[in-house]
Amino acid sequence: MVLPSTARVVIIGGGVVGVSALYHLAKAGWSDCLLLEKNELTAGSTWHAAGNCPNFAANYSVMNMQRYGLALYRKLAEEVNYPINYHVTGAIRLAHSHKRMMEFERVRGMAAHMGLTMDMCTPEELQQHFPFMETHDLEGGLWDPLDGDIDPSQVTQALAKGARAHGRTIARFTPATGVSRKDGEWVVHTEKGDIRCEYVVNAAGYYAARVGEWFLPHGGREVPLTVMSHQYFLTEAIPEVAAWTKEHGRKLPMLRDVDSSYYLRQDTHSLNLGPYELNCQAAWVTENDQMPEDFSFQLYPDDLDRLEWYIEDAMARVPLLGTQGVQRNINGPIPYAPDGLPMIGPMPGVPNAFEAHSFTFGIAQGGGAGKVLSEWIMHGHTEWDMWSVDPRRFTGYADASYSLGKALETYGHEYAMHFPHHEWPAERNRRLSPNHDRLVADGGQMGAYNGWERANWFARPGDDTSEEATLTWDRNGPWEPRIKAEVEAVRDGVGVIDLCGFSRFDLQGDGAAEFLRGLIAGGLPKVGRMNLIYFPDDRGRVLTEMSCIRHGDDSFTLMTAAVAQWHDFDMLSQKLPEGVNLTDRTEEVTSMLVTGPKSRDLLAGLSDADLSLGWLSHQNATVAGKPALLARVSFAGELGWEVHADPAEAAHIYDAIRDAGAVPFGMYALNSMRIEKGYLTWKGDLSSDYSLLETGLDRFVRLDKPQDFPGKAALQAEAKKGPSRRLCTLIAQPGQQDAPYMAAVFADGKRAGEVLSAAYGYRVDAAIVMAMLDVNAATPGTEVEIEVYGQRVTATVQETACLWDADNSRIRA
Numbered sequence: 001m002v003l004p005s006t007a008r009v010v011i012i013g014g015g016v017v018g019v020s021a022l023y024h025l026a027k028a029g030w031s032d033c034l035l036l037e038k039n040e041l042t043a044g045s046t047w048h049a050a051g052n053c054p055n056f057a058a059n060y061s062v063m064n065m066q067r068y069g070l071a072l073y074r075k076l077a078e079e080v081n082y083p084i085n086y087h088v089t090g091a092i093r094l095a096h097s098h099k100r101m102m103e104f105e106r107v108r109g110m111a112a113h114m115g116l117t118m119d120m121c122t123p124e125e126l127q128q129h130f131p132f133m134e135t136h137d138l139e140g141g142l143w144d145p146l147d148g149d150i151d152p153s154q155v156t157q158a159l160a161k162g163a164r165a166h167g168r169t170i171a172r173f174t175p176a177t178g179v180s181r182k183d184g185e186w187v188v189h190t191e192k193g194d195i196r197c198e199y200v201v202n203a204a205g206y207y208a209a210r211v212g213e214w215f216l217p218h219g220g221r222e223v224p225l226t227v228m229s230h231q232y233f234l235t236e237a238i239p240e241v242a243a244w245t246k247e248h249g250r251k252l253p254m255l256r257d258v259d260s261s262y263y264l265r266q267d268t269h270s271l272n273l274g275p276y277e278l279n280c281q282a283a284w285v286t287e288n289d290q291m292p293e294d295f296s297f298q299l300y301p302d303d304l305d306r307l308e309w310y311i312e313d314a315m316a317r318v319p320l321l322g323t324q325g326v327q328r329n330i331n332g333p334i335p336y337a338p339d340g341l342p343m344i345g346p347m348p349g350v351p352n353a354f355e356a357h358s359f360t361f362g363i364a365q366g367g368g369a370g371k372v373l374s375e376w377i378m379h380g381h382t383e384w385d386m387w388s389v390d391p392r393r394f395t396g397y398a399d400a401s402y403s404l405g406k407a408l409e410t411y412g413h414e415y416a417m418h419f420p421h422h423e424w425p426a427e428r429n430r431r432l433s434p435n436h437d438r439l440v441a442d443g444g445q446m447g448a449y450n451g452w453e454r455a456n457w458f459a460r461p462g463d464d465t466s467e468e469a470t471l472t473w474d475r476n477g478p479w480e481p482r483i484k485a486e487v488e489a490v491r492d493g494v495g496v497i498d499l500c501g502f503s504r505f506d507l508q509g510d511g512a513a514e515f516l517r518g519l520i521a522g523g524l525p526k527v528g529r530m531n532l533i534y535f536p537d538d539r540g541r542v543l544t545e546m547s548c549i550r551h552g553d554d555s556f557t558l559m560t561a562a563v564a565q566w567h568d569f570d571m572l573s574q575k576l577p578e579g580v581n582l583t584d585r586t587e588e589v590t591s592m593l594v595t596g597p598k599s600r601d602l603l604a605g606l607s608d609a610d611l612s613l614g615w616l617s618h619q620n621a622t623v624a625g626k627p628a629l630l631a632r633v634s635f636a637g638e639l640g641w642e643v644h645a646d647p648a649e650a651a652h653i654y655d656a657i658r659d660a661g662a663v664p665f666g667m668y669a670l671n672s673m674r675i676e677k678g679y680l681t682w683k684g685d686l687s688s689d690y691s692l693l694e695t696g697l698d699r700f701v702r703l704d705k706p707q708d709f710p711g712k713a714a715l716q717a718e719a720k721k722g723p724s725r726r727l728c729t730l731i732a733q734p735g736q737q738d739a740p741y742m743a744a745v746f747a748d749g750k751r752a753g754e755v756l757s758a759a760y761g762y763r764v765d766a767a768i769v770m771a772m773l774d775v776n777a778a779t780p781g782t783e784v785e786i787e788v789y790g791q792r793v794t795a796t797v798q799e800t801a802c803l804w805d806a807d808n809s810r811i812r813a
Helices: 016-027 060-080 098-113 123-129 152-165 205-213 239-248 304-317 319-323 362-379 400-412 436-441 479-492 512-517 562-573 599-604 647-659 667-677 712-721
Strands: 006-012 033-036 091-095 119-121 140-144 169-171 176-182 185-190 193-202 226-235 254-257 262-267 270-275 281-283 326-336 343-346 353-357 444-449 452-458 495-498 503-508 530-536 542-552 555-560 581-584 590-595 618-623 626-631 640-645 725-732 744-747 750-761 766-774 783-788 791-797
Touching: 006 016, 006 185, 016 033, 016 152, 016 353, 016 362, 060 098, 060 152, 060 362, 091 098, 091 123, 098 119, 098 140, 098 744, 098 750, 119 123, 123 140, 152 169, 152 362, 193 205, 193 362, 205 326, 205 353, 226 304, 226 400, 239 319, 254 304, 262 304, 270 304, 270 319, 281 400, 304 319, 326 400, 343 362, 353 362, 436 444, 436 647, 452 479, 452 495, 452 667, 479 495, 479 667, 495 647, 495 667, 503 512, 503 562, 512 555, 530 712, 542 562, 542 626, 555 562, 562 581, 590 599, 590 647, 599 640, 618 647, 626 647, 640 647, 667 750, 667 766, 725 750, 725 783, 744 766, 766 783
Parallel strands: 006 033, 006 193, 033 169, 091 254, 193 353
Antiparallel strands: 091 140, 119 140, 176 185, 185 193, 226 270, 226 281, 226 326, 254 262, 262 270, 343 353, 444 452, 495 590, 503 555, 503 581, 530 542, 542 555, 590 640, 618 626, 626 640, 725 766, 725 791, 744 750, 744 783, 750 766, 783 791
16 A cells, blocks of 8 residues: 555554544544554454453443443444454352452442443352352352453454545554654654654554653653563363353353452353463563564463462362363563553643553453544543543653552552552652651651652551551541541641642743633632632533632742643643743642641741731741741631742741641541532542533633633533532431442432542531532432442432531631
8 A cells, every 4th residue: 555645643553442543533534544553453462362341340431431342342343344253241250258249339330320230149149150160258249241252353353444444544564663743743754654644643552662752852751651471371172161152052251250360261162261460570671671673463481380379279269170271371461551541642741642552451441442532632532531541640750660560569459459548559659748757757657649658647656557457448447536636636726737749830921811811711819819720621521620829910820639730731731822931840849738726826936927818818938937838728628828838948847837736637637628618629529521510610610701711602501501410518327438439329219420529527527428419419408329339328418518617717717
């Protein structure tokens, strides 16, 4: 074929994900799209993938993506007239403990919210699904009737046929060799010629880090990806399996023993065993083992010794597995991001460049990934909030050594339960507060926030601070009495929390104020004041929230969540007008919050600030003799000041505040207090799944302002019609667990919404839930039920979001 010299989109990589992206662009009518593959389609991880297709995922957005993809696969063969061996066998997941059953209950509830049916099973019911296994040591399990397996090459070729049928081009045996920029466009270089294009996609699979290096001169970063060696093997044919299939006319269901960490499935008349072993191995990470230029259709040498425990455990579970020898072993490369989730979305720091790589379950996720990526390219946003897979969730701390350490941890715990108070230990202490040593000395139990170490709670001598103690879904662990005490200290006296890592940007220059007005739904603070500002997308949905400190007419400090650093900087920088400058000062300033009814008295003894200035004011002053910016605001909902200082001075300031009597408190206590006030968190309560009006941010929306900000028309139409759902605060019956994210809410026996966040409020002595409810269930006083790990808990919709100090008299004191 003759390679075109121009294209609208060039996708680099011909695995299932890249081809799915091309297919979805084609279906949407985007012409002039081209995919480049260095070898044949599927030559990377796709060709040797096991092809398992679960709906199950502990992450809501990932499950939604998989649900969409598997539904697509079930109709794809007929749509494009291409045969696909897709076996919808159903699958069981085994639970050895009640904790695991609780996880299954949570996922079952999320699945129901998407229209999927999964069933909780007794051991006896599990054996009815899979009669060849032992069940004596099981608590129960989960049945997904739509699970199964598919031929990876066939589904990729079917997607390719669908893309070609719409006139899209696939150039095989055409390796990309680099990229450059010219006149605001990309130039993708190949041995067959250059291609100018508007958008470029890195879908290069386990070569994505190498392709990512091409973008470093254009604002890119080192791609946080590690290649792992994953093995599975096939037995010789097993007569009993063949006889069962002949009798029932179908394959056995998939079996996953997630507590032992392996999957087992039928393959023709044999069994396929795939473990995720703790003693796992990364590939191509040493000087003596470099990634080859081309590893197409190749495998690593067999290494079954490291699977020995898993093989023995699986044979004890399914004795038939041990009756036949090994027919074939597959040991191939699969890419892992540090958290095991894929990267789909804008390439950090690079205009009109996107990523779709690091898929550990690429076949199951490929169909949905193509949809998500194509939406990013076409619309600049996705139908569902997909922050959990956004490449910008990792920032500069995620270097090669971090990625390796986390990939080893994640692979070895592929089926692990993610408990709400558990912190994974690998690759910690990447970004430290100047006060870190004092926090740890005070008993701080640390958590990682965009790599920054913050104290979650403060232990006292004798408290159980082991990792094992955190492996629970329950609220009541060693931390619970300490959180309560920390909240009470803030309520009755004065507390201090170290808040290192706030994302912080300086925005200055002629036109800076008007630039912001054109992006936000509401107004800007006056000079010397601060407020919250909200950025909608063009649908009127919540893109992000920032604290806006105004120093002059066109001089601002914008602060946002730690994890939002690259997301929000990208959002601002890519729209920046000439003459307006944006600077990331996240590393240059650190913060702490001094709050409680006695905070003014404490600061009066340490600072020359005018502490009579009102709420939402800010001023430059000294604290303990060191320069600082004091902002009169408190996310805890008490009288208080944020103290922002140079990291070199911060430890001195913090020590002085502590020594003056402020009690240290952590993120768990802060979360309890913020939910009592009805304050919202980014990518918890605030997401692009909901509009500003649905989220209850009406007071931050000015539909009559002259600026045509993004989503203005959508919000005007919504305001005229009225939102169909509203964010509500509920008080729930206080069970042993807090309601998890996306737990279902029922009114009159019907599904009426979902939980966004929950915590116990120790000042109001109540279990608090923030939920998005259908408008007919959002009336104050309405009684609803919340599904919490399989148990229905009653709750009542409250009059207002704020349950503590509703008139803000304590904040304004």
